[in-house]
Amino acid sequence: MDYVIEMIDITKEFPGIKANDQVNFKLKKQEIHALLGENGAGKSTLMSVLFGLYQADEGHIKVRGQEVDIRNPNDANDLNIGMVHQHFKLVHNFTVTENIILGSEDTKYGMLTYQNARQKIKELSDRYKLKVNPDAKIEDISVGQQQRVEILKMLYRQAEILIFDEPTASLTPQEIEELMKILKGLTKEGKSIVLITHKLNEIRQVADRCTILRKGKSINTVVVKDTTNEQLAEMMVGRKVVFELEKTKAKPKDTVLQVKNLSIKQKEGSKLLVKNVSFKAKRGEILCIAGIEGNGQTELVYGLTGMMPIQEGSILLKDNDITGLSIRNRSLTGLSHIPEDRQRHGLVLDFTLENNLILQNYFTSKFHHRGFLKFEAIRENAERLIDQFDIRSSRGPISLARSMSGGNQQKLILGREIDRNNDLLIAVQPTRGLDVGAIEFIHQQLIDQRDQGKAVLLVSLELDEVMNISDRILVMYEGELVGELDPSKIDEKELGLYMAGSKRGEIS
Amino acid sequence: MIELMNQLNFAFPYIIRAMALLSIVALGGLFSERSGVVNIALEGIMIMGAFAGAWTMIIVMNNMNIPLQWNAFIGLSVGAITGMVFSLFHAFAAIHMKSNQIISATALNFFAPAFAIFTARSVTGDRALNVRLDYAISEVPILSNIPILGPWLFTNAYLSTYLAVIIFIVAYIVLYKTPFGLRLRSCGENPHAADSLGVNIYKIRYAGVMISGALAGLGGVMFVLSFSTRFDGAVAGFGFLALAVLISGQWKPIRLILIAFLFALFRVISEIPDELVGIRNLNLPQEIWRMLPFIATLVILAITSKGSAAPRAVGEPFDAGKR
Numbered sequence: 051m052d053y054v055i056e057m058i059d060i061t062k063e064f065p066g067i068k069a070n071d072q073v074n075f076k077l078k079k080q081e082i083h084a085l086l087g088e089n090g091a092g093k094s095t096l097m098s099v100l101f102g103l104y105q106a107d108e109g110h111i112k113v114r115g116q117e118v119d120i121r122n123p124n125d126a127n128d129l130n131i132g133m134v135h136q137h138f139k140l141v142h143n144f145t146v147t148e149n150i151i152l153g154s155e156d157t158k159y160g161m162l163t164y165q166n167a168r169q170k171i172k173e174l175s176d177r178y179k180l181k182v183n184p185d186a187k188i189e190d191i192s193v194g195q196q197q198r199v200e201i202l203k204m205l206y207r208q209a210e211i212l213i214f215d216e217p218t219a220s221l222t223p224q225e226i227e228e229l230m231k232i233l234k235g236l237t238k239e240g241k242s243i244v245l246i247t248h249k250l251n252e253i254r255q256v257a258d259r260c261t262i263l264r265k266g267k268s269i270n271t272v273v274v275k276d277t278t279n280e281q282l283a284e285m286m287v288g289r290k291v292v293f294e295l296e297k298t299k300a301k302p303k304d305t306v307l308q309v310k311n312l313s314i315k316q317k318e319g320s321k322l323l324v325k326n327v328s329f330k331a332k333r334g335e336i337l338c339i340a341g342i343e344g345n346g347q348t349e350l351v352y353g354l355t356g357m358m359p360i361q362e363g364s365i366l367l368k369d370n371d372i373t374g375l376s377i378r379n380r381s382l383t384g385l386s387h388i389p390e391d392r393q394r395h396g397l398v399l400d401f402t403l404e405n406n407l408i409l410q411n412y413f414t415s416k417f418h419h420r421g422f423l424k425f426e427a428i429r430e431n432a433e434r435l436i437d438q439f440d441i442r443s444s445r446g447p448i449s450l451a452r453s454m455s456g457g458n459q460q461k462l463i464l465g466r467e468i469d470r471n472n473d474l475l476i477a478v479q480p481t482r483g484l485d486v487g488a489i490e491f492i493h494q495q496l497i498d499q500r501d502q503g504k505a506v507l508l509v510s511l512e513l514d515e516v517m518n519i520s521d522r523i524l525v526m527y528e529g530e531l532v533g534e535l536d537p538s539k540i541d542e543k544e545l546g547l548y549m550a551g552s553k554r555g556e557i558s
Numbered sequence: 559m560i561e562l563m564n565q566l567n568f569a570f571p572y573i574i575r576a577m578a579l580l581s582i583v584a585l586g587g588l589f590s591e592r593s594g595v596v597n598i599a600l601e602g603i604m605i606m607g608a609f610a611g612a613w614t615m616i617i618v619m620n621n622m623n624i625p626l627q628w629n630a631f632i633g634l635s636v637g638a639i640t641g642m643v644f645s646l647f648h649a650f651a652a653i654h655m656k657s658n659q660i661i662s663a664t665a666l667n668f669f670a671p672a673f674a675i676f677t678a679r680s681v682t683g684d685r686a687l688n689v690r691l692d693y694a695i696s697e698v699p700i701l702s703n704i705p706i707l708g709p710w711l712f713t714n715a716y717l718s719t720y721l722a723v724i725i726f727i728v729a730y731i732v733l734y735k736t737p738f739g740l741r742l743r744s745c746g747e748n749p750h751a752a753d754s755l756g757v758n759i760y761k762i763r764y765a766g767v768m769i770s771g772a773l774a775g776l777g778g779v780m781f782v783l784s785f786s787t788r789f790d791g792a793v794a795g796f797g798f799l800a801l802a803v804l805i806s807g808q809w810k811p812i813r814l815i816l817i818a819f820l821f822a823l824f825r826v827i828s829e830i831p832d833e834l835v836g837i838r839n840l841n842l843p844q845e846i847w848r849m850l851p852f853i854a855t856l857v858i859l860a861i862t863s864k865g866s867a868a869p870r871a872v873g874e875p876f877d878a879g880k881r
């Protein structure tokens with residue numbers, strides 16, 4: 051057989067959960083093999099077993115036909131297996147070269163030498179078109195380049211089998227495009243690739259075969275070009291998935307949020323991150339702010355929600371000037387916010403689910419009486435929202451937020467923000483890192499909010515999301531709004547041109 | 559002009575002495591912290607080193623007839639070894655037991671003076687150990703005749719100062735030019751990166767803490783030799799001052815030396831204000847000068863800690879399962 055990897059009947063149990071249950075996975079030489087599954091389906095666990103981070107409880111692994119025992123990443127390395135982790139493992143103040151040679155350094159008289167390594171890195175970089183400067187510091191290069199340093203790290207160690215764990219999660223559309231080219235180039239040069247993902251488009255774009263995992267079990271292995279996206283999605287979540295959401299035409303009404311000439315300065319330094327931005331968000335529409343990461347969207351939202359001071363301009367919420375108000379008072383005036391970093395700004399991770407649900411109104415008479423919390427009311431509130439938003443957790447209202455999956459953490463925040471029944475909902479990257487099932491649910495909720503006459507301000511980096519659910523698009527580039535677009539009249543390509551700054555339009 | 563020169567010639571050996579001591583102990587802290595382990599036990603380790611070193615020197619002095627500088631060298635070595643062994647408690651608690659590193663180091667700081675005074679008293683009946691002799695090298699032949707530098711660096715100097723210079727150079731090379739140094743620095747910044755490339759985080763961190771123990775222990779003996787000629791269960795806060803030097807020096811060896819010089823300067827001004835004419839003529843009460851090093855510490859820390867470049871993973875126990 052020409053399989054380079056065979057994982058047979060792998061079982062791995064963690065306390066309370068069977069992460070892998072008799073999973074089978076076979077990788078052919080020179081193929082890109084996608085590993086598809088929802089969050090928590092056991093993809094990462096399976097690959098961690100292959101990479102030696104965990105030991106399987108049962109089952110065995112064959113590499114190039116030989117039965118092997120992989121106890122740690124060094125063993126995997128010796129078998130020419132390399133892994134690019136979702137969170138890069140790079141030392142931020144080291145150079146590219148230092149990061150790559152770490153652990154297998156060249157020395158002369160006991161002193162480090164870099165010449166050979168630099169030469170080799172340059173050669174590899176040219177050969178696979180990675181375009182990485184070996185002398186740049188990690189903190190100075192883009193996320194896409196950092197990922198390519200991770201790839202170089204594997205190639206430098208002569209890896210033949212490359213595992214990519216959700217490689218596109220933090221990349222811009224352009225960087226994703228480049229990565230896909232690199233992946234194809236790698237297989238041409240004889241490498242075999244495992245691609246862990248839950249994005250169907252990527253699989254369609256590059257993968258030859260795909261193994262689907264669901265709840266720790268391997269469901270099927272299919273040839274990608276013989277399978278439709280609908281079939282893949284159905285195997286992944288175990289039911290039919292709606293891709294095109296039912297959505298009627300928007301009926302914008304009166305203005306809820308009016309932003310006038312807003313400018314925001316860098317925290318340290320004097321660079322303007324948001325430059326003279328003005329727009330209106332109306333009831334009954336989903337207004338989307340699109341753009342490539344780092345073009346001021348984050349700061350704009352910080353300014354609107356009060357998380358960062360603004361330099362100039364004013365913010366009107368339902369004709370109340372909220373420019374100088376505190377975060378709490380803005381929230382009380384009628385602003386709901388699903389923050390970009392849900393773990394840092396959306397939740398107190400070590401609080402229970404029920405306590406996380408009352409973070410913004412524990413002080414109201416609903417939950418508090420003469421200085422004491424009303425525990426029964428808090429519990430009832432939690433049970434109602436768990437039911438309404440299908441928030442799943444191990445122990446219901448008393449589960450710790452930290453113990454919940456990303457999708458359910460996001461549902462918790464979504465439920466809390468929507469339940470406060472405010473007129474404006476700001477949702478920043480609400481589906482980042484979530485699987486199709488959860489994405490579908492969240493998109494549906496946003497549309498429902500719109501239909502109930504709320505204004506929804508969506509900030510998103512995902513082109514699909516922008517095109518599918520928004521009613522009006524504002525494109526942000528280098529802190530400025532550079533275009534106002536109607537998603538029904540443009541295509542992704544044109545939107546991409548605005549996002550990259552090569553096209554500008556008028557803002558009404 | 560000649561007056562000023564005399565003043566400088568007089569004060570400089572003191573400054574150099576304090577600077578050597580501060581930078582060696584701070585360098586110890588640097589090795590520990592850049593491997594990812596906070597070490598505020600420098601003071602305690604210095605005390606243990608000073609105690610063991612002073613005691614050894616007294617025993618050697620009473621029983622053997624060997625040259626003074628040889629004895630100093632023996633004392634310094636014993637101090638370094640003691641410091642290294644003592645620091646293992648901190649290393650074990652911080653690295654293997656994943657305990658809070660501030661707490662375990664504080665325990666060492668409490669333990670050291672109590673243990674040293676108790677033991678000294680049970681052995682000698684007195685809480686202090688008197689080394690008595692003056693270990694200064696009055697002048698280094700030939701080199702002391704160099705203009706300016708001669709009187710500053712090569713008269714009334716200590717063996718330990720020259721040792722400090724050598725250690726410093728070696729440490730710099732180890733830190734920046736060897737694989738061990740690269741790995742050590744990576745462990746303090748992103749141990750998961752190092753771990754994924756097969757670097758043994760535990761080994762590196764043990765090494766980092768042990769080096770810091772050895773250097774702090776050595777520093778303790780340096781203190782006894784060049785500052786007090788007796789050991790009475792304390793090292794006058796030099797361990798904590800070294801910590802301030804480490805932080806103000808942004809965990810970088812060269813900056814650390816410059817800051818050590820600054821701290822040493824203030825320390826000397828505070829200790830001998832009456833001997834320095836220019837300062838005596840200002841006619842300020844002595845207390846003002848005594849406060850100077852501490853005020854300077856606060857001010858320097860306030861200024862320099864703004865752009866603090868602490869190793870990112872410092873103080874975090876390594877947990878391979880956490881990503």
